[in-house]
Amino acid sequence: MNVDLVIEDERWAALDLGLLAGQAAQIVADHLALTPPDGQGFEISLLACDDARIAALNADFRDKPLPTNVLSWPSEDRAPDKPGGAPRPPSDPELGDIAIAYETCQREAVAQDKKFPAHVTHLLVHGMLHLLGYDHIDDKDAALMEGLEVEILGKMSISNPYI
Template sequence: MLDVELDIGLEWSDSGFGQLEVEKAVDAAMRVADVPGLKDYPAPVEVSIKLTDDAEVHALNREWRDKDKPTNVLSFPMLDEDELESFRHPELVSGSYSSSGAEKIGTLSQVQGDGNEMELLLGDIVLAHGVCTAEAEQKNIPVAHHATHLVIHGMLHLLGHDHIDEDEAELMEALEVKALASMGLHNPYDV
């Protein structure tokens, strides 16, 4: 099960982008990301998304990325590369789920072994309203469509994708386009 915790700032109230749209974007990203082990995880999997203003994103970007400006989306993954690889290839992980269904013996040990479920937090995604709105206006698309793309982009980061080198960027863009197409939205890279 995937839980989406959403915190929406007032500046987003007229954007047409809320809980339902965020959940659809997260679901679309999960479907294209090829992380089968997350579907079988014995406790809830959670992502936290905050729709806020440029000032907050600017402060976060300065603190965590040493970039003194706002940006459209920030992602803060909680799983490291080895954990993500375990979820991508669960058949290769040694061990199995315990009889209580709450503990994976091996490298997947995010759940408590005493039977008490503990959510697996994929990470946090933060969108800046002003930047997102300006970019949507430049692209001549609804803010909700651009925000959908940014949530998908952020989710792919949480799931281990990046765009640092050209091959990674091409793969990530292809996944974004596929996720957006599954929602009936256009290719944002088609100029």
């Protein structure tokens, strides 16, 4: 898994985010038995930013001018045809872009009494699943996505984040 990492907020430098993201993305791909269409590997872009930057992105793309923990932009529509169904497999090795905000992630980790790297890993897995067409708009889709997150994080020795 190739991760193109752009660090805009230097606080992310204390965490080996590129390695963490690469491992998380590879475990997601392996868990879902995805094969890159080019045979070379999948690619994602990751922006490690702050709350101000992610709030601007959230306003631009979702009309919600507030910070959030993670945003994702798939390179193609992979959404399933029906709620609770599996998304279509990627036809492009470039999966898309993810942005993650330091302050929100830090604040959530403290509030939820979670270790920062484990919480960030959960959000990276969450973002990856969005790139692959999973969503949580309705109950069936949310149950499927959250179940996958728990299984994938378990493979990384990270406990269920939804407990």
